[in-house]
Amino acid sequence: MLRVLHKTINIKQRCFSQTLFNHLETSQYVKLNQISLSRNFSTKLNEDNQLERIYYGPLTPQIKGVKFFSLGSSIAGLIAQPILIKEASTIGSTSLLIAICSVVGFFTFVTPILLHIITKKYVTEVHYDAATSTYTATTFNFFLVRKKISFKPDDVEVPDIPGMFTTMFAKGKPLFIEARHFDDPLHYAKIMGYDKPIDFKLGETDNEDIKK
Template sequence: IYVGTLTKSVKLVKGFSLTTSILAVALVPVLYKNFQLDTSGGVMAAVAMGMNFFIFLTPVMLHFLTKRYVTSMYYNPNNNIFTATTINLFLQTKTHKFSSSSISIPKPSPFTSVIVNKKTPLLVDPTLFVDKDAMMLFYKCDESVDFEMGNMSEDVEKKNK
């Protein structure tokens, strides 16, 4: 019912980042051996810390930015279960199964559009749904809306307490 358009780009960027990090880790002993001849221990330690910082920070930062991006989503109408897939740090797909009743819409955030099972934030673009009926069910548009305003003075008093 849903196909993420950035899936290929996310996989390519994460794969490139992991590959360069692995290559950099493999080259550390060679650089250490060549660097050891010309420099003091303090300079060598600073360079090694700087290299390791970027070697490990880049894939982790990319994962932090993309871990919530839903690459695809399926809906089983027989048991009312949605299955969303995301990509983990090592480019493996991770599945998240949930029902429409376990979906909540959080406060607006740049990296989260829904929270499933009260703990898993996901980034879903509503324009990428292929099945509009399933999208309406996903966003709970089939439920009735309570338009009753309530008493404004009571609401203000509750906030002030």
């Protein structure tokens, strides 16, 4: 009887210890997964938070709306153009057909191109990466897709006579920004090179003039 009780107790102890071990192992595995997930998640957050938005163009919503309307009207014009030409050809008037094609073609092709020429230089946002001292400017392309260009202050060239809707050239690309819409004016001064020493050189003197 004692041997049977002893065996039963040993079996129960083994089952309990095995269950406890499995429970501890499972909980430890869960904790390790939670730690690894938290580390990965924090790393992604840190990567996303590296870029700080320092500039926002106030005309961004208006430009987006106008370009969207222009692209929509162009698509509608392309769809309706064959129908309008067919209806105008039934009338038999060549001048009317030319007038209709001119009006439809203007709103279908010319308007989006003109809007793109005017708005392609407008910077909607500027982000700053403090780790690499790199600025990232965002603009819209012809199809209203965000286009980004990364540059450093050394890549910026400020023209002596600014062109139409052009404040600076970043890696040769003309961009338009406004100083008053920067969160920190020091970033604008750094981009435009105002923090560099001023060159008061009024012109170079030839060696012949110096000898004379």
